[in-house]
Amino acid sequence: MTETDIEPVATVDSRGAACPGPLMDLIGKIRDVEPGDLVVLLSDNEQSLTDVREWTEEAGNELVEVDERDDHYAFYVKKA
Amino acid sequence: MTHHVVIVGGGTGGTVLANDLADRLASELASGEVRVTLVNDDPDHVYKPVWLYVPFGQRESVDGRRPLADLVADSVTLRIDRVTDVDTDARRLRTREGAPIEYDSLVLATGSRLAPGEIPGLREGGHDYYSESGAESLREALLSFTGGHLVLSVIGTPHMCPAAPLEFVFMADDWFRKRGLREDVDITYTYPIQRVHGNPHIAEWARPRMDDRDIHVETFFNPESVDPEDRRIATMEGTDIEYDLLVGIPPHRGADIVAEAGLGDSGWVDVDEHTLEAENADGVYAIGDTADTGVPNAGSVAHYQAGVVGQRLASEIRGRPPTATYDGKTLCFIETGMDEASFVEFDYDHPPSPVPPSQKLHWAKLAYNESYWLTARGLL
Ligand SMILES: Cc1cc2nc3c(=O)[nH]c(=O)nc-3n(C[C@H](O)[C@H](O)[C@H](O)COP(=O)(O)OP(=O)(O)OC[C@H]3O[C@@H](n4cnc5c(N)ncnc54)[C@H](O)[C@@H]3O)c2cc1C
Numbered sequence: 001m002t003e004t005d006i007e008p009v010a011t012v013d014s015r016g017a018a019c020p021g022p023l024m025d026l027i028g029k030i031r032d033v034e035p036g037d038l039v040v041l042l043s044d045n046e047q048s049l050t051d052v053r054e055w056t057e058e059a060g061n062e063l064v065e066v067d068e069r070d071d072h073y074a075f076y077v078k079k080a
Numbered sequence: 081m082t083h084h085v086v087i088v089g090g091g092t093g094g095t096v097l098a099n100d101l102a103d104r105l106a107s108e109l110a111s112g113e114v115r116v117t118l119v120n121d122d123p124d125h126v127y128k129p130v131w132l133y134v135p136f137g138q139r140e141s142v143d144g145r146r147p148l149a150d151l152v153a154d155s156v157t158l159r160i161d162r163v164t165d166v167d168t169d170a171r172r173l174r175t176r177e178g179a180p181i182e183y184d185s186l187v188l189a190t191g192s193r194l195a196p197g198e199i200p201g202l203r204e205g206g207h208d209y210y211s212e213s214g215a216e217s218l219r220e221a222l223l224s225f226t227g228g229h230l231v232l233s234v235i236g237t238p239h240m241c242p243a244a245p246l247e248f249v250f251m252a253d254d255w256f257r258k259r260g261l262r263e264d265v266d267i268t269y270t271y272p273i274q275r276v277h278g279n280p281h282i283a284e285w286a287r288p289r290m291d292d293r294d295i296h297v298e299t300f301f302n303p304e305s306v307d308p309e310d311r312r313i314a315t316m317e318g319t320d321i322e323y324d325l326l327v328g329i330p331p332h333r334g335a336d337i338v339a340e341a342g343l344g345d346s347g348w349v350d351v352d353e354h355t356l357e358a359e360n361a362d363g364v365y366a367i368g369d370t371a372d373t374g375v376p377n378a379g380s381v382a383h384y385q386a387g388v389v390g391q392r393l394a395s396e397i398r399g400r401p402p403t404a405t406y407d408g409k410t411l412c413f414i415e416t417g418m419d420e421a422s423f424v425e426f427d428y429d430h431p432p433s434p435v436p437p438s439q440k441l442h443w444a445k446l447a448y449n450e451s452y453w454l455t456a457r458g459l460l
Contacts (some may be wrong), residue, residue, distance in 0.1 A: 014178045016353075017374045024237045027272055027302055030316070031198070031331075059317045059320045074099060 007078065010041045015044045015072050023051040030061065030079050037079050038064065044072040052077070057078055083114050083397050086173065086183040088163045088337075090120030090148045092456070093125070093368030093382030094189035099458025100390035102153035105397065109155040114397055117181065118152060119173070119371070125151055126212075127452055129379065132244055134215035135222050136255050138420070141212040151456045166341040168361035183392055185363050188349055189386075190335035192240050192369040192377060198331045199235055205308030206233075206328035209248065210240060220327055221407055222252075227264030228324030233313060234271050235303050236331030238348075240369060242278055242376045245269065245329055246286050247415040253293045253419035265296070268321065270301035282424065285434045289416065293440035303328075332377075334370045348372040353428070354405040365389045375428075380411040383455060413445035421445050
């Protein structure tokens with residue numbers, strides 16, 4: 001589990017999706033949640049490691065943690 | 081015992097499937113062993129690709145409408161009604177007007193709908209060509225637009241026909257050039273992620289063409305609101321831009337019944353990407369835009385998926401294990417101007433590689449749009 005102290009309000013499971021699926025899915029979910037909310041993106045696409053970081057920086061959201069799991073990554077993103 | 085197949089949605093996927101089953105199961109339908117019902121909430125079948133041409137005065141939106149009854153085989157029961165509830169345990173649908181419908185096999189082909197209301201100001205401040213009324217009102221706006229900043233903003237993803245936003249700016253560039261107005265019109269294309277198209281291969285192909293044609297690009301651009309008075313788009317990333325004419329690709333959603341039935345989020349049914357079976361219920365398939373397979377929301381996809389589900393249903397009904405699977409096949413013509421187009425074909429394992437644009441491919445796209453009515457009838 002994550003070290004973050006807030007509970008995610010939503011999990012976006014993009015495992016199996018080709019790029020840019022995961023980032024697009026994350027953007028869609030971030031749209032739906034409130035500022036300060038935490039969203040978890042599950043992706044098994046290596047490209048997400050750069051994509052997600054680049055976008056969160058650009059959009060001013062916070063990439064709180066990237067958790068490497070057995071066969072995928074979990075990205076914890078907090079909406080600004 | 082009669083096996084009842086019910087298809088919800090008489091767009092591309094649902095209509096092709098109904099006719100496919102009429103053909104494939106002709107003897108079972110004739111003997112009464114099988115019944116196929118197609119439920120659509122509009123007496124007309126609507127062919128959306130026509131809308132791309134409406135703003136440029138090349139087609140009328142009525143060209144994209146035909147009565148469903150003229151397209152669907154007589155052996156299929158056509159019901160014009162709206163499904164309001166899906167009970168996958170009882171295998172029963174409720175509808176707005178008629179009696180509940182019991183099914184043995186259900187296929188959801190409910191497509192996409194636009195949700196512009198999710199972006200404050202978009203409805204008032206923007207145009208679109210993703211609806212009949214939008215395409216018609218955009219035509220009026222374009223005809224009176226002789227100079228200024230035209231912005232095409234891809235706001236919602238997934239959206240129908242991922243190529244259509246690129247096509248629109250390529251066509252607009254050419255249309256204004258041919259009318260001697262291009263010098264007075266700035267064109268900007270915006271996209272949510274770091275490149276101009278979701279698929280990296282198509283993005284790589286399109287980007288230099290956009291640069292050559294002076295189509296400005298803004299990436300990582302996710303509109304949060306539109307100010308119709310100031311004609312300004314504000315984004316999550318903090319880059320605001322001003323526009324004179326905004327063409328938005330609005331957020332898309334699927335049918336409400338999908339989420340209510342626990343079949344998937346936002347109207348998209350969670351399916352096995354090969355068998356197209358719903359993951360959260362037995363006896364349910366989804367095809368076309370509503371099937372969450374990760375492939376583009378395109379008519380060609382709906383068409384191929386209908387063929388796969390037609391074969392699977394026929395096998396199941398005949399007591400054989402279904403073996404047909406969908407391999408991600410997608411086919412797409414991409415207009416690169418008013419009289420040239422490219423073409424791509426790809427699947428889960430083979431990435432797209434757009435071919436050099438030509439006038440022949442443009443004519444092929446127009447010819448396909450005409451022959452589409454044969455596809456809908458299951459003949460092509
Ligand atoms: C401008 C534009 C250009 C396009 N160009 C292309 C192109 O060049 N090539 C291409 O392949 N694709 C193109 N597309 C995409 C294509 O039109 C769609 O992907 C395709 O129509 C999807 O088919 P479908 O059967 O999933 O859904 P649809 O064709 O949208 O049909 C869904 C049907 O379900 C009905 N329905 C929904 N909910 C209910 C309910 N609860 N009860 C009863 N009925 C219901 C709807 O009324 C509709 O008739 C384009 C789309 C647009 C908007």
